[in-house]
Amino acid sequence: RKYSSYNLPPGSLGFPWIGQSISLLRALRSNTDYQWYQDRIKKYGPVSKMSVFGSPTVLMAGPASNHFVFSNQDLIFTQTKAINILIGRSIMTLSGDELKQVRSALQGYLSPEMVTKYVWKMDEEVRRHIDLNWVGHKTIKVAPLAKRLTFNIISSVMFGQGAAPFREALATGFEKVVRAALSIPVNIPFTKFSKGLSASRRIRKLLGQIAHEREAAFHQGHCSSADDFFTYMLALRSEGKHSLTVEDIVDNAILLLIAGYETSSVLITFLIRQLANEPDILGKITDEQEEIARNKGPNEPLTWNDVSRMKYTWKVAMETLRTVPALLGSFRTATKDIEYRGYHIPKGWQVFTAQIVTHLDANFFDEPSKFDPSRFDNLSSIPPYCFVPFGGGPRMCPGNEFARTETLVAMHYLVRQFRWKLCCKEEGYRKDATPMPVLGLPIVFSSHLLMKDSAEINTEIAYHFLI
């Protein structure tokens, strides 16, 4: 009744609270979400109303809708109450001038010029990770290890050696915060939320200590802005570029880390999964990486220049992101009544656009279900707002260059040293906030340098299943 004068989009809000949440969650878990969106689009068109996760929501489909969602000033990031409590005053919750200042600071920190300075740290972390977890092993579960790798990379870049002694504690704490992010925010002991809340307090305390130490060192002139995230933000503050307190800086550090490690680990996991079934593509990537290695000493770390030459490998990564986007899509909330294609979207409603809808649309990608990295040979042939793994517009992912670089560094060492097969060829994946192979992607692998053919791997797989 409240909206009787509105021209709301077609569709039903379903039962109060529940709406379409259960059927969407079921589709996500069974990885049939693309069909779920298609069914709605066929029934109601590209703009329809539904109710998910407790809020009336307008589902929008297609490149024009993507553009609208990414760039409309009256749509702000949707926040779950749990995220607000767990992460605090981060870029996700800020608005107005504060948002502009923090966005510009984070963009600067993750800009290509800065990422060039992080390549050696990424190189160091990847090599350490491989020595520890791959060399001398025969089987591993890729997904949890990829998470640990991307966590170690980003925490080493952001906090430097200051956080090294606490890395294990931080990794466990962040895992609990991520798990609590989509939970019901009621602080009852032993629930996901209460565990996440305690972890978030511990992380804040620990990072707060490090930040205050960096503040003292910065004032005494003992560190430079390129050393770590805290010093970078403190240097910007001293230049009048923002006015965040140390506590706010810590909150933004937590957000940056969470936004960065989980998504990148999904990309690395699904790349490894894809390459297990694509010997030709793996061969081409290996050739590209061998060519780069040929001009370097045996232990010489990769440089920015090397990474810029990994063009084919990045096309394969983009095709992986097209077929399995690391994030479902973008949720926004309307801050006032707005209009789109003649429909009203009331203040307080959510809008949602799912990446997979354009990524798998045959109008934009020929044979969309085929894995074909060559479709990225000519990026300008892809219409705007159709390929959006990093979002778009003013809130586009500022970490895309960081993610690209760490993924390429990891692939450089993996493809040159190993050949792998999936332990379970039929292993599917489910989607929560991010997609995840149901068994964590167990693989069996051998050293590529020693192996002449795949017979050795086949024996390993047989052995793996016997035990």
Ligand code: HEM
């Ligand atoms: C493959 C890896 C990654 C993917 C696919 C990805 C994807 C995305 C997407 C789609 C958004 C926009 C969400 C929206 O519009 O609702 C986003 C935002 C964001 N990403 Fe990433 N991301 C990745 C890696 C990273 C990394 C490595 C970092 C940091 C080091 C990072 C930091 C952020 C931040 C801070 C935001 C929020 C920006 C804002 O509030 O304006 N991301 N990411």
